[in-house]
Amino acid sequence: MINRRQHLLALAAATTLAAGTAQAQSDTVKVGVILPMTGPSASTGRQIDAAIKLWMAQSGGKAGGKKVEVIVKDDAGVADTTRRLAQELVVNDKVVALAGFGLTPLALATAPIATQSKTPMVVMAAATSAITEASPFILRTSFTLPQAAVGIAEWAPKNGIKKVVSLVTDYGPGNDAEKYFTERFILNGGTVMEKLRTPLRGADFAPVLQKVRDAKPDALFVFLPSGQGAQFMKQFGERGLDKAGIRLIATGDVTDDDQLNDMGDVALGVVNSHHYSAAHPSAANKKFVADFQAANKFRPNFMAVGGYDGIRLIFRGLDTTKGAGGEALLNAMKGQIFESPRGQILIDAQSREIVQDIYIRKVERKDGQLWNIEFDVQKAVKDPGKLK
Numbered sequence: 001m002i003n004r005r006q007h008l009l010a011l012a013a014a015t016t017l018a019a020g021t022a023q024a025q026s027d028t029v030k031v032g033v034i035l036p037m038t039g040p041s042a043s044t045g046r047q048i049d050a051a052i053k054l055w056m057a058q059s060g061g062k063a064g065g066k067k068v069e070v071i072v073k074d075d076a077g078v079a080d081t082t083r084r085l086a087q088e089l090v091v092n093d094k095v096v097a098l099a100g101f102g103l104t105p106l107a108l109a110t111a112p113i114a115t116q117s118k119t120p121m122v123v124m125a126a127a128t129s130a131i132t133e134a135s136p137f138i139l140r141t142s143f144t145l146p147q148a149a150v151g152i153a154e155w156a157p158k159n160g161i162k163k164v165v166s167l168v169t170d171y172g173p174g175n176d177a178e179k180y181f182t183e184r185f186i187l188n189g190g191t192v193m194e195k196l197r198t199p200l201r202g203a204d205f206a207p208v209l210q211k212v213r214d215a216k217p218d219a220l221f222v223f224l225p226s227g228q229g230a231q232f233m234k235q236f237g238e239r240g241l242d243k244a245g246i247r248l249i250a251t252g253d254v255t256d257d258d259q260l261n262d263m264g265d266v267a268l269g270v271v272n273s274h275h276y277s278a279a280h281p282s283a284a285n286k287k288f289v290a291d292f293q294a295a296n297k298f299r300p301n302f303m304a305v306g307g308y309d310g311i312r313l314i315f316r317g318l319d320t321t322k323g324a325g326g327e328a329l330l331n332a333m334k335g336q337i338f339e340s341p342r343g344q345i346l347i348d349a350q351s352r353e354i355v356q357d358i359y360i361r362k363v364e365r366k367d368g369q370l371w372n373i374e375f376d377v378q379k380a381v382k383d384p385g386k387l388k
């Protein structure tokens with residue numbers, strides 16, 4: 001005798017199986033991309049969307065012998081919306097993979113759906129270390145804040161910076177940036193005078209910048225998410241911190257290539273660490289930037305590269321699985337190594353986390369434009385957040 005519950009379970013299993021077979025037999029596979037196309041993080045969505053479109057044009061939109069249809073949905077940066085859209089993409093559209101995720105809370109809200117539905121989830125933007133531990137189906141092609149922050153914490157004490165104030169946005173990636181920057185800076189003999197935070201939404205930098213002026217550190221260390229750098233830099237200049245001899249050091253999120261060119265002289269000389277600069281001098285990057293700029297009126301930033309590599313990772317996985325999704329696709333994406341516009345990258349098979357070079361860069365003017373010019377590199381950096 002089977003009871004009603006067992007019957008329903010069997011029915012659900014049969015339906016899933018049928019859907020899986022239909023999917024495997026169809027000529028088209030779907031990938032669901034959820035991005036903030038509107039709202040305060042719209043630049044992240046715009047960059048990643050443009051990069052995916054570039055990849056689709058370059059690859060002919062085919063992988064594993066199938067046509068790949070990319071469905072882009074706008075979550076406006078609201079986690080409840082991200083989760084609902086992910087659910088719909090999995091249940092109604094039967095996507096083989098979920099991708100995008102412009103902010104940490106959006107990725108974390110979706111993790112349980114990836115786990116329950118066994119759908120691989122490629123994080124192209126969000127960068128809190130713990131995200132890849134939220135589901136065994138998550139892989140990442142962006143970066144982690146511990147990766148980025150340790151680079152500048154190594155450089156600063158060797159270059160006359162002994163006393164700093166830190167300033168971060170008060171949520172996951174800011175916590176990581178503050179923790180990993182200050183720990184490494186102190187280990188290298190530096191002193192952290194004060195740790196300041198601003199809210200994710202509606203940040204006004206004037207009050208914290210006044211505190212920094214009063215504290216008179218050698219430098220201010222800053223992490224802010226993509227999109228906030230220009231406003232911060234303007235207020236830093238207006239308050240005269242640069243003229244007061246307070247240097248600015250940062251993760252490259254602040255000197256974001258999306259906004260850098262409009263920041264003006266105040267940005268010149270800012271030393272920062274990150275995984276991607278549009279000025280990275282490789283042949284692969286020169287082609288990427290040229291093709292991207294031919295199709296768009298803006299420069300690619302680190303978000304664009306996370307999107308470009310993320311869709312490439314999914315395509316490569318689909319090539320191996322001949323278009324199948326689920327655990328087969330997850331396994332096919334683990335351990336991938338390829339040359340990104342940023343340099344060589346690896347998706348570590350065990351942690352599903354990206355391993356990449358971290359560059360130390362200085363903002364300079366070249367041919368009338370501002371760029372993050374790389375002058376030093378840490379090779380093949382694993383996420384320091386996973387080593388504890």
Ligand code: DHB
Pocket residue numbers: 044102103104105125126127128172173224225226227253
């Ligand atoms: C995150 C968002 C960003 O725009 C960024 O530059 C770094 C991290 C995040 O929410 O994880």
